[in-house]
Amino acid sequence: MSGHDEERMKQALRAALPPVEADAEPGRDLWPAVLLRLDEERPAPARSRWVWFDGALLAGLAILAVAFPASIPLLVYYL
Amino acid sequence: MGDGSSGVLSQEIDLLEQFRSGDADAFETLFRTHQRSVYGWVLRIVRNTTAAEDITVEVFWRIYKARARFEARRGFEPWARRIATHAALDWLRARRPENELTAELMATQGATGADPAVTAELRAKTAQAFERLPPQLRVAALLAVVEEQPHKEVADALGISVTAVKLRVFRAIRLLRKDLERQGMKP
Numbered sequence: 001m002s003g004h005d006e007e008r009m010k011q012a013l014r015a016a017l018p019p020v021e022a023d024a025e026p027g028r029d030l031w032p033a034v035l036l037r038l039d040e041e042r043p044a045p046a047r048s049r050w051v052w053f054d055g056a057l058l059a060g061l062a063i064l065a066v067a068f069p070a071s072i073p074l075l076v077y078y079l
Numbered sequence: 080m081g082d083g084s085s086g087v088l089s090q091e092i093d094l095l096e097q098f099r100s101g102d103a104d105a106f107e108t109l110f111r112t113h114q115r116s117v118y119g120w121v122l123r124i125v126r127n128t129t130a131a132e133d134i135t136v137e138v139f140w141r142i143y144k145a146r147a148r149f150e151a152r153r154g155f156e157p158w159a160r161r162i163a164t165h166a167a168l169d170w171l172r173a174r175r176p177e178n179e180l181t182a183e184l185m186a187t188q189g190a191t192g193a194d195p196a197v198t199a200e201l202r203a204k205t206a207q208a209f210e211r212l213p214p215q216l217r218v219a220a221l222l223a224v225v226e227e228q229p230h231k232e233v234a235d236a237l238g239i240s241v242t243a244v245k246l247r248v249f250r251a252i253r254l255l256r257k258d259l260e261r262q263g264m265k266p
Binding site: 005006008009010011012013014015016017018019020022023024025026027028030031033034037038041 | 126137224227
């Protein structure tokens with residue numbers, strides 16, 4: 001491709017895609033959207049690791065302690 | 080005058096340091112100062128106002144996330160511009176190729192600035208062929224040829240050398256010409 005051809009192609013490209021206006025500005029305030037985006041990325045508060053299994057185990061131990069008080073020293077020993 | 084300018088410079092450095100340490104007010108000040116130039120730069124690449132707004136938001140989010148890597152001595156504007164260029168490039172890559180010409184782009188083709196020597200058909204075909212180019216070639220050609228930005232600025236924004244920019248522009252123009260020739264058009 002000669003320099004002349006290249007220049008003609010560039011001219012055609014400029015004609016097809018006129019430059020964007022230099023003073024272009026957004027049609028709305030983008031700051032709230034930026035804040036929203038940052039909030040979305042903020043890590044969620046750490047979830048409690050308390051799951052049903054822990055609750056059931058605790059309840060079981062409590063029942064065991066009430067029903068068989070003699071088992072308390074044994075439980076304390078193992079805990 | 081010297082004291083005044085050094086005072087402004089020191090304020091700017093303080094602001095950038097505050098931003099770097101995660102100060103939200105400093106970040107907002109930087110956003111208010113640079114959003115227009117970032118938006119304008121992105122718009123030059125994507126040529127779609129709605130997308131440019133969304134990408135500008137994405138750019139400032141990326142800027143905030145990457146603040147620890149920011150080096151104040153290299154200036155905020157070039158750094159923001161580079162992030163903006165990559166975000167716009169990501170958008171171009173993610174866009175479906177079928178989504179070739181936006182209504183907005185077509186509307187600009189009738190602009191008064193268009194060269195009368197170039198026919199409407201050639202303009203339309205050129206714009207369509209341009210959309211088919213690989214995004215990295217398109218960005219280089221848009222910025223260097225259409226927007227007539229200095230090669231050095233384009234190179235900095237893309238994070239490549241000036242030679243690489245020239246090469247991309249050359250390849251873009253050559254591919255464009257071949258595409259038009261396949262369609263029986265000759266610029």
